[in-house]
Amino acid sequence: MNPFEPWRTLVTVVDEKSVSKAALKLRISQPAVSQQLKQLENLYRTPLFIRGHRGLSLTEAGRTLYEEALQIIIHIDRSFELVENCSNRLAGTLAIGASMTIAEYVVPSALRRFRSVRPQVKVKLTTGNTDDIGRGITDGDLLLGLVEAPLYDTRLIQEPFLTDELGVVIPTWHSLRTRTSVALTELQNDRLLIRESGSGTRSVFEAALKMEGLDLRNFSIFLETNNPQTLKSLVESGYGISIMSKWAVRKELNMDQLAFVPIESKAAARNFSIVWHQSHSDDQLVQAFCEELRQLNHAELG
Template structure:
């Protein structure tokens, strides 16, 4: 019997999940069907690939040798699908994914328009939610993937960087810092701050850089903590304090002169946005094309216009 990709994919999933039942659930197959395909693969190579003598499936020496080839075959199949779809321009289907607040509400909307022009036959279904909710829906196979503000460490999840962003100090019009070409962290810390809630990706990036420069973020005069970027923007615009936000989230306010972005000379608040997906699931061609589309664009390019 000839070797086929489907068997390699099933074998790779069983090895990752550690059981036939878990692999069957992940691939929407019956457990006997998964077992049969692995057995067929073992018959093809004439050797046992999995040790079933323990409660948890373990790879044999032959299985360990095969794993990297199975992984490469999966990656090659994804690349092949993407390149052929790009060549034939026949990408279609429904793309279901989730995104965290900043990405879903501010970063993606201006990017969805040009993507839609390139691929008019792809219907996009986007849910804006927190990372925990995104992970839950990915696990239940109701979302193809997610876009989040920090990498996810989970045995069943692959996190890959897709875009870069950089927080800037945001101040209201008429503020003492509004006309400055740059300031230092020490100067900034002398002013009242309005911040996102603890645990948010934006807050985490800000605090990590503060600590890296030997300063305690808890010493900041935090007058308000709010649960959304929109609320933070409104509070800063009203003059309640200054903040750290992505320029992409205040693009219109910057253009209208309601807010100003001030560069911080002695610190860099760069961060990555990540795609997250199940290791055991192949992304549909439309999803691969969309993620490649995002990687080809820099968020800063769409934000620089309002920073001057």
């Protein structure tokens, strides 16, 4: 028996004005109802009912307990609901880490979808480069990561969810604008502006260089930054050119503020990936958010 049933029984008897009706509503026997009422009187050491030929009526103590029992039931029911939600992970807080490009261009659509199926869940979003996100997951600060390059930790599970490609981002007046693709060797005489070490974009770019037998020492690096917006502004101003995700410059391409030319390298194609620690594989919030990411498509992302 639920230890709080006597209080619910008390309220039901008073509301129904009958032990027999309360028993039917509670689906228990009339002797069980009478026994629970007696338990309350023994617990509070005072009569709660006046038993007469017309039935039961409340004493002053009974009326006081009835009002309190109403609140007790509300709080008890609420406590069960809250604990169940935590156990089932239907509510709570989901700590997500996302690399810069994904945070700006993918996460808003993903969160919009997620809110429709988990409206009570609060999200804590942290942005950083791919290495930062990986450390956050392994350290337990993040439940889920969205990254632009592979993480080399066997404790992490990684699942691709969206395709991307790197290309050369240039001012609209640049001579390369009319090209359909460009070889990395053609960029060696340009002023190159790049992302910081540890970023997914930097990692993929360096992998593409390695495939061509090149490294950053073969290029004129004039600036490194962890801010994609800064890179775009500098490229638009004519300060140099950059290597960036096509997702990162969609808005500027549509407004004809920048131009994008694909790189002639298989390594320039990449996936955005969902990452979580293997110990969180059964976490319902993690899996629910992953499912919404899997359902994303390019049209939804604009």
